[in-house]
Amino acid sequence: MFLTDRKIKLEKPATKSKFLNDGGGLQLEIKPHGIKLWRYRCTINGKRTRLSLGEYPAVSLKAAREKRDELKSLIAQGIDPRTAKETPKEESQSFTSVKDMVEQYLNHYRADRNEKYWQGVESLFRRDVLPIIGNLPIEEINSKQIVTIVQAVQGRGAVESAKRLFTQISKVFKFAIAHGECTRNPCGDIERSMVLQKPTGRNYPTITDPKEIGKLMYDIDHYTGWYMVRFGLLFLAYSAIRPGNVRLAEWSEIDWDKKQWIISGEKMKTGKEHIVPLSRQMLEILKFAKHYATGGKYIFFSNRHKNSSMSDVTFSKALWRMGYGNDTIVPHGFRAMFSTIANEHSEYGFEVIETQLAHKIGSKVAQAYNRAQYLPQRKKMMQWWADWLDERKRKREIELNNLDKGYQI
Structure with missing residues (x-):
């Protein structure tokens, strides 16, 4: 059964991510915290994978279907959309943004580990990285910006998340270097133990709101x-x-x-x-x-x-x-x-x-x-x-x- 905007708006989140099917491989993922993301399930080079098409309602139902059809056409021609050149509309953009690179990185490795793991990684980027440097050229990101991001995460008491995020950011830059999108990894200039300190005391994480x-x-x-x-x-x-x-x-x-x-x-x-x-x-x-x-x-x-x-x-x-x-x-x-x-x-x-x-x-x-x-x-x-x-x-x-x-x- 095809999706409608009304059905999407009425669908409530569950205790774990759930998927609504629209047909042709197009799915809407509804995360436990309510975020709704478009996914396209497809087979590339004989391997099943899931591509990200953006967040609803920023990407409408109609736009998601159009993106699905475009990707399906590319795959039918033997083209891997994860490594393909930008579409003509996007070619005027002379740089690859951090957001673009993060999406390519996640799509490329998503099938290698369980989905829950990648949902956690994606959540870290969406919450703490992309709002700050997502639209900037990945080639221009410097070490100071990385330190600012991970220390902000540590500052709210999420020490382990800050460590994991630092590791994932570094992996994104290594992925970008391997694909010719940037020439250096700014995380390589940072000694993690010098910017992320061990937690002190016995203040257990809790919820008070x-x-x-x-x-x-x-x-x-x-x-x-x-x-x-x-x-x-x-x-x-x-x-x-x-x-x-x-x-x-x-x-x-x-x-x-x-x-x-x-x-x-x-x-x-x-x-x-x-x-x-x-x-x-x-x-x-x-x-x-x-x-x-x-x-x-x-x-x-x-x-x-x-x-x-x-x-x-x-x-x-x-x-x-x-x-x-x-x-x-x-x-x-x-x-x-x-x-x-x-x-x-x-x-x-x-x-x-x-x-x-x-x-x-x-x-x-x-x-x-x-x-x-x-x-x-x-x-x-x-x-x-x-x-x-x-x-x-x-x-x-x-x-x-x-x-x-x-x-x-």
Whole structure:
């Protein structure tokens, strides 16, 4: 069935990229963050590949079909459009832009690795490189411009992304040199370790924008992987407890009558027993998990070994599959999220919040707190936090429903 502008506008993003077919190899890729890109699936020299035709609506449906037909004609003549000369309309441009070279580079190597990898690379270029130097001649790019770009990425806390981006920029220039589009690689003059420093401290990446938190909670709630991972991530978000404690949570630690999760001192970083008040939402998760329990001691058990806990990378991998890299949020980041929101938006004091996080506060005498310290306040606070998260998620659901109806709030 052919695409229409109406169908394209009504189509909402999913937790991973999806493709709408228009026929003749033309596809519209809809990324999880909502960007819509035209792709042309074709066979060049006996090898299946996917060419980029631009972003919708900047490139209209009609224009995308025309580009597809032009490329199909070139391929039928035995011409590889990735290395072909510019069309007559573009020949007046006396240089090859960075954007042109990036697209050629991505198209050339896309089939060599999995699509998710190249989606991540393309996202880096689209967000951090092309808006700044995309329209400039690739031959004129200098080292200072490269340093400015990667340091800006590092400046927002995305250290690993900055490193990956530097490597990919260098590869684009090597590709350009090999195809005679420039004569030198400005990245070769840069010692990466001198411009990109190692992260300091223990500030875990997190999300603190309420709208983005709502999107995250919605995505977790609709996670399609192992259901125990979904339960575990939701429990992690609602409890704000360390990921290791959630993974290793045992049924014997749950006091159903008092609605408490009691973690022994042996499992706590402080070495002291910790009480976690269970909100209504956390109790619901536990009831669901109990329904699937197999008799093992762990609440959130492994899908490979029912009597074993999940591995320490399970939550991170699930977040990554949903589109949240380590530069955006890590499992430990849910604690920083709770701390930030609770301090800024709740009526509860610093001591109550820090006690719930099982942080050491005050003098050594103050640190030797009663295990039930601030328990009444913490019980109310954890229910407030769970309700706050659910309200953000509900707003995300309303937003998606309205987008599906053809308008945006």
